[in-house]
Amino acid sequence: MIALAVPLILLSSLAQTPAPAPRDLVARALAAMGGETAVRGLRGSAVAFYQATFALGQEETPASPPRANLTIGQQVTDYAGNRALITTEGRNPTGAVIKFRRVIAGSIGMLETDGVPAPDSPSQVANIERFIRRTPERLLITALDNPAALRALPARRWRDESLDGIRYAAGLDTLDLYFDRRSGLPVLTETLTDDPVLGDRVTRTAFTRWQDAGGVLFPRQIDTEVNNRLQTHPVATAVSTNPELPDTMFAIPDSIAARAQRSNTTPPVVVTLVELAPNVWRAEGGSHHSLIVDQGTRLLVVEAPLSAMRMEAMLDTLRSRFPGKPVGLVINTHHHWDHSGGLRAVLAAGVPVVTHARNVSFVRSIATARKTIRPDVLSRRLGPARPPLPAISAVEDSLVVGRGDGQVVAYRLPTAHAEGMLAVYVPSARILFQSDVVNAAPTPPAAGSAELVRFVKARGLAVERVAGGHGVVVPWADVERAATP
Numbered sequence: 001m002i003a004l005a006v007p008l009i010l011l012s013s014l015a016q017t018p019a020p021a022p023r024d025l026v027a028r029a030l031a032a033m034g035g036e037t038a039v040r041g042l043r044g045s046a047v048a049f050y051q052a053t054f055a056l057g058q059e060e061t062p063a064s065p066p067r068a069n070l071t072i073g074q075q076v077t078d079y080a081g082n083r084a085l086i087t088t089e090g091r092n093p094t095g096a097v098i099k100f101r102r103v104i105a106g107s108i109g110m111l112e113t114d115g116v117p118a119p120d121s122p123s124q125v126a127n128i129e130r131f132i133r134r135t136p137e138r139l140l141i142t143a144l145d146n147p148a149a150l151r152a153l154p155a156r157r158w159r160d161e162s163l164d165g166i167r168y169a170a171g172l173d174t175l176d177l178y179f180d181r182r183s184g185l186p187v188l189t190e191t192l193t194d195d196p197v198l199g200d201r202v203t204r205t206a207f208t209r210w211q212d213a214g215g216v217l218f219p220r221q222i223d224t225e226v227n228n229r230l231q232t233h234p235v236a237t238a239v240s241t242n243p244e245l246p247d248t249m250f251a252i253p254d255s256i257a258a259r260a261q262r263s264n265t266t267p268p269v270v271v272t273l274v275e276l277a278p279n280v281w282r283a284e285g286g287s288h289h290s291l292i293v294d295q296g297t298r299l300l301v302v303e304a305p306l307s308a309m310r311m312e313a314m315l316d317t318l319r320s321r322f323p324g325k326p327v328g329l330v331i332n333t334h335h336h337w338d339h340s341g342g343l344r345a346v347l348a349a350g351v352p353v354v355t356h357a358r359n360v361s362f363v364r365s366i367a368t369a370r371k372t373i374r375p376d377v378l379s380r381r382l383g384p385a386r387p388p389l390p391a392i393s394a395v396e397d398s399l400v401v402g403r404g405d406g407q408v409v410a411y412r413l414p415t416a417h418a419e420g421m422l423a424v425y426v427p428s429a430r431i432l433f434q435s436d437v438v439n440a441a442p443t444p445p446a447a448g449s450a451e452l453v454r455f456v457k458a459r460g461l462a463v464e465r466v467a468g469g470h471g472v473v474v475p476w477a478d479v480e481r482a483a484t485p
Helices: 002-015 022-033 036-040 122-134 136-144 308-321 343-348 357-368 377-382 446-459 476-483
Strands: 044-054 068-078 083-091 097-105 108-113 116-119 150-158 161-168 175-180 186-195 199-213 216-226 229-241 272-277 280-284 290-294 299-302 327-331 353-356 392-395 398-401 408-412 422-426 431-433
Touching (some): 022 150, 022 161, 022 175, 022 216, 036 136, 097 122, 108 122, 122 136, 136 161, 136 186, 136 216, 150 175, 161 186, 199 229, 272 308, 280 308, 290 422, 308 343, 327 343, 343 353, 343 357, 353 357, 357 392, 392 398, 422 446, 446 476
Parallel strands (some): 299 327, 327 353, 353 392
Antiparallel strands (some): 044 068, 044 229, 083 097, 097 108, 150 161, 161 175, 186 199, 199 216, 216 229, 272 280, 280 290, 290 299, 398 408, 408 422, 422 431
């Protein structure tokens, strides 16, 4: 018994050993990776990889597991020039193979999709630039050079290991960084940010399977979780350091550069009302759109996409265009996060929401999510004296809202895209609004068009145009042609 007591005492003593100072933890990590000099000497890297990306927020139902999109590719990164070339070949759940080539240089980006180039979105450019800054080989050097931005965190247990941690406070790059006590290597970063659906969003990125590449250790597996759900699982199959980085590799044609917007994590939101018929408009701007119907004493809105910022911009536009006429109801087509991200702002404004019966609990979870980074009026509803939420109503099969020229009818839309999908029909204008089943740009897809044709025939609707949550407004005849084998 005495012999067993000695190691227990030693373990207890080790557990109480004070953690090293924050900068010392960073310096030890750099030494473990190959040394500060070697890491500073990295001009760039080339990483071949395969990746499974789990489509969080795009599930069949809110409670379903996300599907994986599978990708193989290579990323070449120029650290000094803050440039990147990413080439990938992806296979999505439909089986289609899509090739992408993305170039980031000079704070703008170009994305080629199957050889067709276009300016990349400013938020995507900003995301990739942030990813480069947060790779261990870049993050540790920056942290070492900015000791005033570091402070110690309490030790924690993670994956059955004891970790020492620091907080690196650098504006949008603020994160918590944890180190393995045995190896000294960085194994985990964690950030807390605001999310339009989740409220407080905890993102953890784990670095494992460290291997040598030209004298510097690189993690060969990097897993990212969002609120404890796996989002991305990339595995590096080959890593080389200090590759040749000719300017031609990162060239963006002038025709693309002239239209590209500079990187921006929160690009300005501009919502434009495009009249489709008397009393009917589409609120357009960027990648997502909504339908607006004037019902006399109030406005009805179909779709609250993306974020609170987007929805607040739309509400401001409607207040300016229709002074004294409030938004009285919002219809949500389905639960996917890019189409439900504005619902919290809607409910915070006191506006009732209609959604499919499958999605009522999901919408309620958006309204009651803990939100401490950017608290809103709903955050104050979480106390014991909270007032009731605006009504969240369910549609099982169909719902008629209003009458006369402002009448709309919400129908359940059977589709492979998601369960619990609604389409909205405006009889007076013979306009059908739906999201994601037919994203016309401008040629409608065959599979979605066939689903829409079956739905319209089954319901006996007289449709002249389809105004979707994405893409352009298309004549119904185009949809019928696309559906014909």
